[in-house]
Amino acid sequence: MKHIKGTIALAAIALAAAAHAQTRSKEPVEDYVHEPMPPGFQVVVAELEGPVFADASGKTMYTWPLNAVRNGDLGERKNEPTCDDTHYKVNTGLQSPYPGGLELPEVATRPSCIDYWPPVYAPTDAKPVGSFTVVKRKDGKTQWAYEGYALYTSHLDQQPGDVRGGTKWWRKGGDGRETGVLRVPAGPPPAVPPQFDVNQIASGRLLVTAANDRSIYVYDKDTATKSNCDAACLREWAPVLAPENVKPQGEWAIIQNSPGVKQWTFRGKPVYTHILDSIPHSREGSDVPGWHNVFTQVAPPAPKGWTVHGNREGDVLADEQGRTVYIYRCNDDAADQLACDHPTMPQVYRLSVCGKGDPALCNKTFPYVIAAKDAKSDTRIWSVMDIDPKTGRKAAPGAPGSLHVWAYRDRPVYTCARDKKAGDIECDSWGELFGLRNGFKAFWVRDDFGGYHG
Amino acid sequence: MRAISAVFLACAMVAGTAHAEDVLKDRTIGYVLINKAYATWQTPDGKKECPQGFNHGPREQFKELFEGVTDKIAETQLAYEAEIAFPGTDPETRTFFREAQGPTAFGLNLDGKVGPNDFTSPEGEKGIDHQMFRVVGCTENYRGPDGSARHFIESYMQKFNYNRWLLELTDVDSLADDDDVTVTIYRGLDPLATDAAGGFTSGGTQRVDTKRGKEFIYTMKGKIVDGVLTTAPTDITFPESQQRGFPYQSVHAWRARLKLTPDGANGLMAGYMDVERWYHNLPQQWSTHHRSYGAEPMPSQYRAAVRLADGYPDANGKNTAISTAWEVRFAQALIMHPDEPKTVAAKSAKSDIAR
Numbered sequence A: 001m002k003h004i005k006g007t008i009a010l011a012a013i014a015l016a017a018a019a020h021a022q023t024r025s026k027e028p029v030e031d032y033v034h035e036p037m038p039p040g041f042q043v044v045v046a047e048l049e050g051p052v053f054a055d056a057s058g059k060t061m062y063t064w065p066l067n068a069v070r071n072g073d074l075g076e077r078k079n080e081p082t083c084d085d086t087h088y089k090v091n092t093g094l095q096s097p098y099p100g101g102l103e104l105p106e107v108a109t110r111p112s113c114i115d116y117w118p119p120v121y122a123p124t125d126a127k128p129v130g131s132f133t134v135v136k137r138k139d140g141k142t143q144w145a146y147e148g149y150a151l152y153t154s155h156l157d158q159q160p161g162d163v164r165g166g167t168k169w170w171r172k173g174g175d176g177r178e179t180g181v182l183r184v185p186a187g188p189p190p191a192v193p194p195q196f197d198v199n200q201i202a203s204g205r206l207l208v209t210a211a212n213d214r215s216i217y218v219y220d221k222d223t224a225t226k227s228n229c230d231a232a233c234l235r236e237w238a239p240v241l242a243p244e245n246v247k248p249q250g251e252w253a254i255i256q257n258s259p260g261v262k263q264w265t266f267r268g269k270p271v272y273t274h275i276l277d278s279i280p281h282s283r284e285g286s287d288v289p290g291w292h293n294v295f296t297q298v299a300p301p302a303p304k305g306w307t308v309h310g311n312r313e314g315d316v317l318a319d320e321q322g323r324t325v326y327i328y329r330c331n332d333d334a335a336d337q338l339a340c341d342h343p344t345m346p347q348v349y350r351l352s353v354c355g356k357g358d359p360a361l362c363n364k365t366f367p368y369v370i371a372a373k374d375a376k377s378d379t380r381i382w383s384v385m386d387i388d389p390k391t392g393r394k395a396a397p398g399a400p401g402s403l404h405v406w407a408y409r410d411r412p413v414y415t416c417a418r419d420k421k422a423g424d425i426e427c428d429s430w431g432e433l434f435g436l437r438n439g440f441k442a443f444w445v446r447d448d449f450g451g452y453h454g
Numbered sequence B: 001m002r003a004i005s006a007v008f009l010a011c012a013m014v015a016g017t018a019h020a021e022d023v024l025k026d027r028t029i030g031y032v033l034i035n036k037a038y039a040t041w042q043t044p045d046g047k048k049e050c051p052q053g054f055n056h057g058p059r060e061q062f063k064e065l066f067e068g069v070t071d072k073i074a075e076t077q078l079a080y081e082a083e084i085a086f087p088g089t090d091p092e093t094r095t096f097f098r099e100a101q102g103p104t105a106f107g108l109n110l111d112g113k114v115g116p117n118d119f120t121s122p123e124g125e126k127g128i129d130h131q132m133f134r135v136v137g138c139t140e141n142y143r144g145p146d147g148s149a150r151h152f153i154e155s156y157m158q159k160f161n162y163n164r165w166l167l168e169l170t171d172v173d174s175l176a177d178d179d180d181v182t183v184t185i186y187r188g189l190d191p192l193a194t195d196a197a198g199g200f201t202s203g204g205t206q207r208v209d210t211k212r213g214k215e216f217i218y219t220m221k222g223k224i225v226d227g228v229l230t231t232a233p234t235d236i237t238f239p240e241s242q243q244r245g246f247p248y249q250s251v252h253a254w255r256a257r258l259k260l261t262p263d264g265a266n267g268l269m270a271g272y273m274d275v276e277r278w279y280h281n282l283p284q285q286w287s288t289h290h291r292s293y294g295a296e297p298m299p300s301q302y303r304a305a306v307r308l309a310d311g312y313p314d315a316n317g318k319n320t321a322i323s324t325a326w327e328v329r330f331a332q333a334l335i336m337h338p339d340e341p342k343t344v345a346a347k348s349a350k351s352d353i354a355r
Helices: A169-173 A348-355 A359-365 B006-010 B058-066 B077-085 B132-136 B148-159 B275-285 B288-293 B298-308
Strands: A042-046 A050-054 A067-069 A072-074 A132-136 A142-146 A196-201 A204-209 A217-219 A237-239 A252-258 A261-266 A272-274 A291-293 A295-298 A307-310 A314-318 A326-330 A382-387 A403-408 A411-414 A430-432 A438-442 A444-447 B029-038 B165-170 B178-187 B204-207 B218-225 B228-231 B234-239 B248-260 B264-274 B311-313 B319-336
Touching (some): A217 A272, A326 A348, A348 A359, A348 A430, A348 A438, A348 B077, A430 B077, B029 B264, B058 B077, B077 B288, B077 B298, B165 B319, B178 B234, B248 B275, B248 B311, B248 B319, B264 B275, B264 B311, B275 B319
Parallel strands (some): B204 B319
Antiparallel strands (some): A042 A050, A067 A072, A132 A142, A196 A204, A204 A295, A237 A272, A307 A314, A326 A411, A326 A438, A382 A403, B029 B319, B178 B218, B218 B228, B228 B248, B234 B248, B264 B319
8 A cells, every 4th residue: 555645746736647647739639429419519528627508608607506595495496497687686594504686795786587597498389309408497588407407608718628617626516505596508428338437526527436426546567458456456455347238439448357246447447346445436546556547538737847735634735835836716695606716706705714804814814826927828727817906906017116926717826824834724614504604714725624614 | 410421321331341351452442432412411391500591592583683674585595594604703793602600511621620601510529620501501492311412423423433432441441440541533444333133232343544634643641449430531533423524523631531331331431622722613514404403503603602612711811612521321332453463344324414
């Protein structure tokens, strides 16, 4: 069993990919089930989220499935779109313990649901296609739906492949009781046998078992046709056996190590679970030399020079100076559950928990991660932007007094003044609902204990 | 009246009975923590220790602070959350905090003195240092047997391996009397062993976490007198998480006084808890919503803890730590170090409550 590096310093967060030393352009992307789609629809393989449905212009589509908040349910039921042009003025009171009827921030200019989430309208004569159906809105218009849930695009997405409106990370869309009811990118199922599934984590699209989310691993000593995991090895590694009647398909094949005993292979490697893994979607097995987690698609690398550091729970991403990086998360408590985590959105939420309403204090307690003037990102998921530090709002490039900062999913990232050494997470779970609803979460790359990241 | 929780008084130590010679191998015995709660002395109706009643929680304080004053989120909900994140120490004007009163508390005499603010234990021991009791004693979240935070802190300690706490005694000649034993605290990696009825039992195995748990390893001296282990005061940190954030507690001069048996150990542990770390642990592992279960007013608690802090003054003479005591129970366990053979760990229980 491999041991123990207190601090892991890697140039990228894509740990599993490092062993193969492939350039990003050669990294495989996730194969998916090719479903019939309405005219003009397409599948775009996004950098982090993998395959997502997009409209003719390449804009990612999202659903807003019904989810439990603390004191009730919000979101949409199947075939019942509710996101409309109402300009909500007060909160619902569904986010316990606070009452409803409180005036929302910047209420005079607060957008409506469809300002942020334009519906994907369907022609009046549109007919259902596969899992895509046509639902009627309250205003009489028709809207496309996927598996019954109405489809929307996000005002934040600018280019094909942008998935800035929501993410499959964080418990496959989020636990509404803590995060609020989030929008979820819609996409085709991954092309994996029924025994398998794919989990979204920071490092990519992790292959797991469908039954219980146990991580899938491959072994360097194996070949496409033979497992070299011997009797001693088999005490720790369990081959994922294929049913008798299955056939090879796509990237999946079958080998027989013993007559009648079939084992799945993926991309030319027999696949296993690690018996000693203690939690679902674990990375523990990858500590054993020669063994690797399997990703259908690896996440893009973090900015150059950034590192990963271990701590008492797992691994976190750190900036060039080795300071743990934090993500700010926010969702309001109005009936349309609009996000408040973007620099074009009201900053009063963030300012309350990072500086008691004082931007200057915020900039000291949760400093932005400053980017070099000439910093560039090769990916869409990481970017640089200009921020007005007095407001927290996005600034014009090069605007006087603005800060040039790193952003993830088009949102600035931060460090925490309380952190003193690499791997520190003094500000993890800071703010409302442990940082999930209006607060800060460390950028977790790996979790060895099954923490609750929302 | 003694009110140490029913768990600690009513339960038999653990299932099964072992003999000292069976478990004391190589002069070593290991234990794993199975119960832990603030040691809160309480009367049935609370009138003795809480003559002013129990504390108001976030819902009640919200009304006291904002009802009829403003109805804007920024000036109410967000102002309250800002106060939680950055609590003040100025006196409260619209809210009122109820400290536990009276001369009686569980705990240990940490400084070896009998001072004017000290308690007397129910057994009559004077000089008990436990100012945290004044902070949490009249907050329903922490009162036994079913205070919500009390329940869930313990529940997550039991089911979330991040919190696994091991105690290993080495150089032990006898569990009855030995004036020089070595005590080491580790974090374990494995679920607690349970019997067929789901009760925690002795005899389980625990692997030592030498990878991510290094910061939780501490070694100290101890002595056993009449079957009671007393450890030397040592500064420690220990993990305490309800599976949301991953914080820890930092305790100065921590020590334990435990009745030892071959099957387990029970008693008290105590020390001076770092106030800042303790306070930020509150919202980092449970939210305002959860704190409302048991009417826990976090900003008011902070003010009280700062006011009542009684140890480890900073350069300005301001105390930074507060005397605290926990009631604890351990089950005997076989502690496995990394160079020993591995066992197959059971899968961690998924958190399925208190969300």
